[in-house]
Amino acid sequence: MSDEVRNRLAWIAVDWGSSNLRAWAMDERDEVLSRASSDKGMLALTAGGYEPALLETIGDWLPATGRVPVWVCGMAGARQGWQEAAYLPVPARLGELAKAAVAPAVNEPRLDVRLLPGLCQHADPAGRTFDVMRGEETQLAGLVAREPGFTGLVCLPGTHAKWAWLEEGSVTRFATHLTGELYRLLASQSVLKHSVADAELDAPGCREAFVAAVREASAEPGRFGQQLFGLRAADLLDDTLPSGAARHARLGARLSGLAIGLELAGMRHDLSDAAVTLIGSEALCTRYTLALEALGHDSRRLDGEAAVLAGLGLAQAGLRQQGDDS
Amino acid sequence: MSDEVRNRLAWIAVDWGSSNLRAWAMDERDEVLSRASSDKGMLALTAGGYEPALLETIGDWLPATGRVPVWVCGMAGARQGWQEAAYLPVPARLGELAKAAVAPAVNEPRLDVRLLPGLCQHADPAGRTFDVMRGEETQLAGLVAREPGFTGLVCLPGTHAKWAWLEEGSVTRFATHLTGELYRLLASQSVLKHSVADAELDAPGCREAFVAAVREASAEPGRFGQQLFGLRAADLLDDTLPSGAARHARLGARLSGLAIGLELAGMRHDLSDAAVTLIGSEALCTRYTLALEALGHDSRRLDGEAAVLAGLGLAQAGLRQQGDDS
Structure with a gap:
């Protein structure tokens, strides 16, 4: 080998x-x-x-x-x-x-x-805000390598979820949301840690809890802090929830939905009839697909590993071209 | 003694x-x-x-x-x-x-x-959501002891900030926001920990940074996750910020403003011309006073210790009364 x-x-x-x-x-x-x-x-x-x-x-x-x-x-x-x-x-x-x-x-x-x-992106009068990315640009380049001249909105879910606006193969602006890190901090370090557990969405009731939470957070993003404490209160008071591990999975799915729903609330004005291109792992992109669907938006997925290899391959192709030219 | x-x-x-x-x-x-x-x-x-x-x-x-x-x-x-x-x-x-x-x-x-x-509060069709408080009810009782029959909106800032609607000396509903805990987690456990420091608002530029952040978060609460990552990006890129400790204080004041601004976005429909009664420490209530003021709302403060003593005193007065009656 x-x-x-x-x-x-x-x-x-x-x-x-x-x-x-x-x-x-x-x-x-x-x-x-x-x-x-x-x-x-x-x-x-x-x-x-x-x-x-x-x-x-x-x-x-x-x-x-x-x-x-x-x-x-x-x-x-x-x-x-x-x-x-x-x-x-x-x-x-x-x-x-x-x-x-x-x-x-x-x-x-x-x-x-x-x-x-x-x-990097500097704040400007056109509404851009300070932002940086390192790594995701190569996945975006991979998308462009596969679809030259790509124009559209791309989302790379993760610890620091990136949204990028592409025009004819260029990034014109981008926005990072702290979504994944917020979820992780709240699930493992906050008062909620005893009430939530990481959940697979195909566990009973978890998909529904996730989608309902996406809708709530995106409809009333200002209530995010209240929706969070509500997970603790529901754990103490809500008789309709199952008990034990199933209860914590249900609340964990809800926490995930709240975090992603908040992000989508922020992106609402930028979402249109055009499908969002998601780049990332299947598990995480499935959540975003469901969340976008709940708000009436289409999406499609490009695998994260395929994207990074195509992006690095684009650089290598340039080097090869140079070699051929010389 | x-x-x-x-x-x-x-x-x-x-x-x-x-x-x-x-x-x-x-x-x-x-x-x-x-x-x-x-x-x-x-x-x-x-x-x-x-x-x-x-x-x-x-x-x-x-x-x-x-x-x-x-x-x-x-x-x-x-x-x-x-x-x-x-x-x-x-x-x-x-x-x-x-x-x-x-x-x-x-x-x-x-x-x-x-x-x-x-x-405690159970979810109901009137829009109440699951919620609990333990301790703050006694401060609210203290307000009622001082102002019998009190009617109005009360806010108790803190790790888990409580908002309570009082009518004629009764709590009819309440809402807890995870504001203080969110701030603490983000300031000390997240990617932002190297960029922000706890700031006194009378340090140069901190009050302005705080108030601007309150306005931004309350205007666009869905962008909270983006505004958070923006603190990190500003630390890397923003040449208009001072350097060193002053830079981190400025960004810490901004983080505090974002957290409180998010909370006020959620309370927007409940805020009116009537002054909000704040119960708590002077430092924290000062932030809420400034934040409410930035959004055009009046407030007044009742000291947190005075409130808890008046609330416990109300219970003791009942006991004394019982003794007198028997």
């Missing part, structure tokens, strides 16, 4: 986040030969630790000689990361991220590492 | 919360003779620990003989407390809380302890 990877390896894709890194061995046709991952995310590393962490993860893939392009998106390019790849301000052409990539110095001669930049 | 307390002691007032207890030695005219406190709140105690904790705190005040009424509000009356004083459902007459008090068994013959009940 390792021999086959070594023989066919054309380049390496890396998504380096705050708490972990994922890497893919890619062949000449951008097919995945192998996968690897590590828990050495940005928060666990200092600048000198990146190259060793990378070699530990992908060292087995490297052929004996030759130099392998390694395209990296995410927090490795942050100021506190391996080396800063400064944010590109919006509007930004997604097909040109690689032009702003930086190449950190490495000791291993077989590595040709490039860190892709994130995007 | 202790002798004077022992000689003049008529009753003892206790506010027993989750994380601490505060006690006051009171004379016959409901004047405070002495104060004491302890960090033995509900979370630090099991049922058997309450009497020793109380004696440790107020034992010095007790005369050699005779039985002293001890009126207790707060979490000591919770199911997980000393002994449950079951919630009274709304509508509830605040002058009659003492009728639902419970008297836990005690070993010390000089103690005559009564735990006041909290209030």
Whole structure:
């Protein structure tokens, strides 16, 4: 297996986040030969630790000689990361991220590492607000690689959910909502921690509880703080809820619905008849699909891993093109 | 001093919360003779620990003989407390809380302890939602003791901010917002923890930052999650902010304004030309006064300690009356 990877390896894709890194061995046709991952995310590393962490993860893939392009998106390019790849301000052409990539110095001669930049947005009279992303821009580039000239609204659910407005393959503006982090803090650190549990939506009653909560929060977002405390009060008083673990799952589904419903309330004026493109994991995108549906909006999904590989592949294609041109 | 307390002691007032207890030695005219406190709140105690904790705190005040009424509000009356004083459902007459008090068994013959009940609210077609309070009802009773027949909207800011609608001395409904806890979680446990610091509003620019944030959150509560992430982005990008500690204070004031502004957005339909009565500490009530003012609403303040003593005093007055009648 390792021999086959070594023989066919054309380049390496890396998504380096705050708490972990994922890497893919890619062949000449951008097919995945192998996968690897590590828990050495940005928060666990200092600048000198990146190259060793990378070699530990992908060292087995490297052929004996030759130099392998390694395209990296995410927090490795942050100021506190391996080396800063400064944010590109919006509007930004997604097909040109690689032009702003930086190449950190490495000791291993077989590595040709490039860190892709994130995007930033400054407050302006047109209603843009300060915002940053690092990693998601590469998934957006992946969408554009698959659908050149893409125009529309894209949502990348997660700890910090991103919404991006794309026009002809450029990001014109974007908005980050703290949704996933709010959910996690409330479920595990607040007074609600004894009342809610993470819930699968196919558990009895959970889908209905989730959808009802989406509707409530999006209809009255100002009552979010009240709706939250209401979960605790319902746990104490609501006789219609099941008991035990089923009760906490139901309330957990409701908490998830409140958090996503609040986010959709904020996006209401931007949602239209056009389908929202969701990029991310199936589980999380399913929640957003349900939530959008409850408010009368269509969506479609692009897999998160497919998007990041297509985005990094776009950078690699540019490099290959350069090589062919020279 | 202790002798004077022992000689003049008529009753003892206790506010027993989750994380601490505060006690006051009171004379016959409901004047405070002495104060004491302890960090033995509900979370630090099991049922058997309450009497020793109380004696440790107020034992010095007790005369050699005779039985002293001890009126207790707060979490000591919770199911997980000393002994449950079951919630009274709304509508509830605040002058009659003492009728639902419970008297836990005690070993010390000089103690005559009564735990006041909290209030609960069940969901109903009139728009009430599940809610509970324990402790704040006694402060509301204090307002009614001072202003018999009070009618109006009352706000008790805090970790779990309470809004109560009073009619002729009864609570007809109430709403709890998780505001203070949201602020604390976000300021100390979220991605924002490196960007914000607790701020005094009289620090340069902090009052303005607070008020602007109140306006933004109350105008667009659905964007709360986005406004939160915007604090992080502003910390990274906003050149108009001061640097260092002043920067974090400014952003902390903004976070506080966002949390309170979200709450006021939820209360918007209930706010009118009538002044809101705030009950609580001067620092926190000042923020609410400013926030309400920014949205065009008047308020007035009743001190939180004065309110709880007047509420417990109302219970004691009923006991005294009983004694006189018998």
